[in-house]
Amino acid sequence: MRHNGRAPIKASRMRPEHLNLREGETPLAVCPDCESWHRLTRSMISPHRDSSDKPVKSGERRYFGDKPERRRRCPGSAQRITIDLTPEQWGQALLAADSTAAGRHSARVTRKPRTAVPTPVTRLASLPAPSARLLAVRDQARAAVHVHRSECEVCRTGRARCPGGRELEIRAGHTDASVRFVHEQHEAALRAMAAPAAPRRQQWRRVNAAVKRTDQQRSTRPAGDAPKDGGPSVPETPVRITA
Known part of the structure; x- marks a missing residue:
């Protein structure tokens, strides 16, 4: 292999x-022309094709056995590299280059935005709103009343009700009442959750009487708990017992 001159x-x-x-x-080196890694043979970069060059489409072959066109030979092939470094010197230079590159990195810390804190469970309403099934039952009951009034000759006039129409209206009224009741409970729970908590003094004023009553009962000694006469006496001063 001859060098490239x-x-x-x-x-x-x-x-x-x-x-x-x-x-x-x-030993390996990066080609100065195509910037790809190749082996060093006799201190020269091994011959190779240019990786950045695209092969030319030659179409059909001119004759049987003709080879298709390939990438051109890289001009950096057979480039002579003079190894004037020992492996230790090369390793030190590589470490110095890594430390220099690491020093160029920005020391600024990019803080991520804080995630939104979800609403605590204690602040959510404990009573749910009317379910979709209950609302669907109410709509069906109302639709049944309207269909019956349009078909029944007695109920169509609005002056009287047949037994079937009266029963349908009663069912529709019951479902409406159920929906209104659930709505009222849900709104009351929401208002209770949104209302501010009572001040500390107001809370203490509510339980002050009960607390005083409990303290008085604790300070009064119950009857019948005093020691009876003739029982063993309890020493009031230290007693030394000798064997």
Whole structure:
């Protein structure tokens, strides 16, 4: 393999991350033209094709056995590399380059936006709103009343009701009352949750009488708990017992 006629490139002038001079491994270098890794053979970059060049479509072959066109030979092939570094020196230069690149990184910490805090469960209404099933039953009851009034000759006049129409109206009234009751309970629960808490003094004023009554009962000694006469006396001063 003959060199490409260019001047040799010293390894000390190349970027340390573009070389691989580890002991026990095949020496590698980055081609200065196509910037791809290749093996060093006799201190020269192995011949290779230009990876950045796209192959030309030649169409049909001119004759049997003709080879299709491929990528052109990279001009950096057989480039001489003068290894003027030891593996230790190359390793130190690689570490220095890594530390320099790490020092260029910004030390600014980008804080993520805080996530929205969901509403606590204690602030949610404990009583749910009317369910979809209950609302559907109410709509069906109302529709049944309207259909019956349009078809029944007695109920159509509005002056009287047949037994069937009266029963349908009663059912519709019951479902309306159920929906209104659930609505009122739900709104009352929402108002109770939204109402501000009573002040501390007002809360204490509500239970002050009961607390005083309890304190008086605790301070009064119950009858019948006093020791009876003739029972064992309890020493009031320290007593030394000798064997």
